[in-house]
Amino acid sequence: MTTTAVPPLPESARYSFGGDEFLLVEVAEAMSLAANVRVMSMARALQADRPDGITDICPANASLLLRFDPDVIAPQALTDRVQQVEESVKGAGDEPLQTRIIEVPVAYDDPITAEVAGRFRANHQAPEGTDLDYAAAVNNLPDKAAFIERHHxxxxxxxxxxxxxxxPFMFxxxxxxxxxxxxxYLSPRTDTPALTVGHGGCFACIYSVRGAGGYQMFGIAAxxxxxxxxxLADFADGMVLFRPGDLVRFRPxxxxxxxxxxxxxxxxxxxYRQRAVSLDLSRALADPVGYNAELRELLDGA
Structure with missing residues (x-):
């Protein structure tokens, strides 16, 4: 069992303005689960009790961007309000985050992404192998099957x-x-199939549309x-499936x-198979194997 504690965050976020319509709130310089949960908690609190003048709330990996109308709310008044919200959610990470888990079926090691990867091997660090072979090697795993097992x-x-x-960017x-x-990739591809399950740095993603890309390609979502x-019925409330704070379970x-x-x-x-879930970050980091097993059981009961 791992006993990793939730990493400490800076005492307070850094606030800066972009022009006269944007306020950037940087919770931390480095991405972490704790930083992202705090960002999401702030975004949800502002969404639930949105001050007049805020026109857009955009949470990111470790920061929050707010667009506002300075004729409706003064910059300092907005800053004061957001700082109050920041103080109110500083326990985020200790309190469960109400969200959902969604199962995404994936054809790993598929012929579609394999064909595209073959056309761009000159762009790759290990042109003699595949993206999955490379991913296994840099993570000290014996083969691509072991990497796929870890991935899902x-x-x-x-x-x-x-x-x-x-x-979606996923951590x-x-x-x-x-x-x-x-x-x-050493240099980006000019082609990536739609629904490619990719990976760059510590982030997984799913390419929603066909286009350029530089993430390693592991498979394709179904x-x-x-x-x-x-x-489709899962898009009745909007054309985008995922929301920040969602949990994703890949299923081969x-x-x-x-x-x-x-x-x-x-x-x-x-x-899509999905279930409502309370994300307990402290438990997830204290026992990731056990906690992920609980999430799988919850989703399998859907």
Whole structure:
């Protein structure tokens, strides 16, 4: 059992203005689960009791960006209000975060991303192998099968959504010592398939649309995470599936199940498996193996 404590955060955030409409609140310089939970707690508190004049609330990995109308709320008044919120959530990490866990079926080591990776080996640190082979080697794992097991063996926290529409950045729900880390490509690709499950540094992501990218490619998700037409029931409330604070559980699927899911997506009947959950960060870091097992059992009971 790991006994890693929640890492301490700076005594107070750093506040700075961007032009006359933006306030940036930097909770910490380095990304951590504790920093991200505090950011999300602040964002949710401001959303629940939004001061007049705030037009947008954008939580990120370790910071919070607020857009405001200076004709409605003065910059100092906004700063004072946000500092009050910061003080009120400083126990975040000790109190459970009410969120949800979503299961994402993934075809690991698939032919679609393999073909694209083959076209860009000159951009890669280890052109003689595959992205999965490289990821296993830099994490001191015996082979790609062991890496895939580690990748889907724990849940991932959606720390922010953006860069392109609906793309989630995800941080592994485990202590820092056991985080999977993989450098990005030496230079970006000009092509990445939509729904590629990628990894850069300590962050996992799912490419919501086809485009350029530099993250290592491990597989492809079987169902959309961005649905601008809102055809599927899981997108009834918006065209983007993930929200900051969501937990993601990757589940490996074979070719037959991948094709079955694709058929359900095509006829509009596909539904993601998901459950409401209270994220207890202190417990997750104290016993990541046991806590992730509990999350799996919770989702399997859905």
């Amino acid at each position: 063996g724990s849940a991932w926290l959606v720390s922010m959504v953006g860069f392109v529409a609906g793309l 592994q729900l485990t202590d820092q010592q056991h985080q999977l880390e993989v450098p990005k 169902a959309p995470i961005y649905d601008p037409e809102q055809r 699927v074979d070719t037959d199940e991948y094709q079955r899911i694709q058929a359900e997506v095509a006829d509009g009947s596909y539904r």
